[in-house]
Amino acid sequence: MAKAKEAQVTGRSPAESRVEMVQVVLPNDANPLGNILGGTVMHLIDIAGAIAAHRHARSHVVTASVDSVDFAHPIKVGQVIVLRSEVTRAFRTSMEVEVKVYLEDYIRGERRLTSSAFVTYVAVDEDLQPRPVPPLLVRTADERRRYREALGRRRRRLALAAQAHRRAGAEGR
Numbered sequence: 001m002a003k004a005k006e007a008q009v010t011g012r013s014p015a016e017s018r019v020e021m022v023q024v025v026l027p028n029d030a031n032p033l034g035n036i037l038g039g040t041v042m043h044l045i046d047i048a049g050a051i052a053a054h055r056h057a058r059s060h061v062v063t064a065s066v067d068s069v070d071f072a073h074p075i076k077v078g079q080v081i082v083l084r085s086e087v088t089r090a091f092r093t094s095m096e097v098e099v100k101v102y103l104e105d106y107i108r109g110e111r112r113l114t115s116s117a118f119v120t121y122v123a124v125d126e127d128l129q130p131r132p133v134p135p136l137l138v139r140t141a142d143e144r145r146r147y148r149e150a151l152g153r154r155r156r157r158l159a160l161a162a163q164a165h166r167r168a169g170a171e172g173r
């Protein structure tokens with residue numbers, strides 16, 4: 001029954017995959033200066049992004065690539081961070097997900113953007129073979145803009161990946 005329903009799906013909106021994940025920074029997440037480790041932020045970005053991809057594809061997914069990540073402000077132990085993610089475009093078997101990381105000042109009720117990244121996930125079946133995903137149905141002007149821009153980012157990242165494969169192949173010889 002669930003499978004038959006899934007086969008009828010013509011697409012999903014970005015809102016259907018949107019994720020908001022809240023985390024308190026604990027001492028174990030930090031370096032000796034008391035700032036959260038960059039690797040911990042990247043780990044959380046991957047988790048928040050993967051959940052959005054799972055929701056869109058209703059499938060297992062693997063991370064294919066992460067575009068560059070910058071860390072604009074230090075985040076200290078005891079502070080609260082909020083990760084927001086949503087699918088910006090679905091291709092055949094892959095999805096681009098944007099993840100934004102905010103530092104939340106709960107006393108003032110303010111959020112400040114500290115990092116953002118575009119992560120590509122590929123939906124896979126039980127044998128880890130890529131499988132098709134539903135299209136993303138964009139409606140608002142902002143959703144349409146991000147959808148359009150995703151194509152340029154995909155072209156650039158696939159060109160970079162192809163370049164890296166060629167280099168690795170040449171070094172392996």
Ligand SMILES: CC(C)(COP(=O)(O)OP(=O)(O)OC[C@H]1O[C@@H](n2cnc3c(N)ncnc32)[C@H](O)[C@@H]1OP(=O)(O)O)[C@@H](O)C(=O)NCCC(=O)NCCS
Nearest residue numbers: 062063064065091092093094095120122124130157158161
């Ligand atoms: C990602 C992976 C499934 C792609 O497999 P593949 O054999 O290259 O499969 P395909 O060539 O059919 O590509 C499948 C999709 O992945 C996309 N893709 C492949 N490499 C990519 C990359 N570096 N960046 C973004 N997308 C990529 C392709 O564009 C394609 O998308 P589309 O179907 O929407 O057009 C495979 O490389 C893999 O399993 N990698 C390891 C993933 C993993 O374990 N991640 C965790 C960290 S190690």
